[in-house]
Amino acid sequence: MFARKIRVEYERNGRRLPCALKWLDSFSMRNFTNSSAFDNTLPLADGLMEIGTQVPLAELKAAMEDWFQRKSYIPKEASLVLTETSPTTNNAG
Numbered sequence: 001m002f003a004r005k006i007r008v009e010y011e012r013n014g015r016r017l018p019c020a021l022k023w024l025d026s027f028s029m030r031n032f033t034n035s036s037a038f039d040n041t042l043p044l045a046d047g048l049m050e051i052g053t054q055v056p057l058a059e060l061k062a063a064m065e066d067w068f069q070r071k072s073y074i075p076k077e078a079s080l081v082l083t084e085t086s087p088t089t090n091n092a093g
Contacts, residue, residue, distance in 0.1 A: 004051050005044075005085045008064065012078040018047025019064075019080070023073045027064050038063065057082055 008024060009016040024043035038060065040052025051060070065080045074080075 003053050004055070006049050006051055006057070007081075007083045007085060008047055008049055009081045009083070010068070010074045010078045011081055012075065016081060019068070020073070021046050023068055023071075024049055026071065026073075027067050057084065 008019045010019055011017075021043055024041075028038075028041045028043050028049075038055065040055050041060070042050045044050060061080050061082045064082075065074075068074045068080070069076055069078075
């Protein structure tokens, strides 16, 4: 079900930083989008998630960015960067 690994980072002032695990948990545990596609997200560590094959990255990015900004996890001027990692990459940090 969680066939894809992604890095979830935010960009601010030209630097990329991993999103905290508690932020990822907050998004994954809270079904505020009414989209069942986001049910297939599993936070693993700071800046790392596994997601299902049916999760659209662009929509996930927009929903997470909105949630993180509303929760004041990231400032309004910050943006998220979601990067799908290679399936053969097997390191969590």
